[in-house]
Amino acid sequence: MFESIAETISKLSFLLSRLCLWISSIGIVAITAIIFWQVIARYIFNASPSWSEQLALYLLVWTVLFAAAAGVREQFHIHITVFQNGLNKTRLPTIIFTHLVTASAGLTLAIYGTKLVSRLWQYPIPSLGLPRGSAFLPLPLAGALICFFAIEHIIANSRNEKVIPAWR
Incomplete structure (x- = not known):
């Protein structure tokens, strides 16, 4: 079942x-x-659109x-592997710990991001x-995706497997 x-x-x-990559x-x-349109409108037509900077x-x-x-999922973010590669017996727990930290950061973004979104939803962006x-x-x-992707890495590492990249 697992x-x-x-x-x-x-x-x-x-x-x-x-989907994230797309x-x-x-x-x-x-x-x-x-931005290209903003430059054209400003310097050729002498009329910069008010919405372009905010939309960008x-x-x-x-x-x-x-x-x-x-x-996080594809592991093309910046991370230092020298420390992990130097470990023998404690390598797997260290890797799992780093993914747990990443999952915690993602969960924090999800929780506090939801609060921020709900508090700011009523205010419009004027332009x-x-x-x-x-x-x-x-x-x-x-x-939430960061947390989910980190959990996938934890599962894969604990099963001694690799996550297959989606971007190659």
């Missing part, structure tokens, strides 16, 4: 990581297009946080007409 749960977690994690990729393309910042938060979540809380919605979403 085998099927681990496989289900792995498959779901793979798909969620792919959201981040689309976000980067959109931010680039928005809005998308930046979404892009960075979902890329960070994918980075966009969107709720201010929607700009911070990636905090709890990415936090």
Whole structure:
């Protein structure tokens, strides 16, 4: 039974990581297009759009946080392995401990991000007409994903397996 749960977690994690990477990729393309349009409008048409900077910042938060979540699963985030590689008997507990710390950070983002979103939802972003809380919605979403991805690594490491990257 544990085998099927681990496989289900792995498959779901793979798909969620792919989704995070797609959201981040689309976000980067959109931010680039928005900033490009802002430069064109300002210097060629002499009329800078009021929404462009706010929308680029809005998308930046979404892009960075979902890329960070994918980075936890894909392990392309910055981490130091010299200490872990030097360990023999305590290597597995150390690796599991680091993933527990990561899961705790993700859980903290999810909990406090939810509180922030709920408190700011009623206030609008004037130039966009969107709720201010929607700009911070990636905090709890990415936090939950970070926690989930770290748990997948804990399960894989305890079974002496590797997490198959979704981006290759």
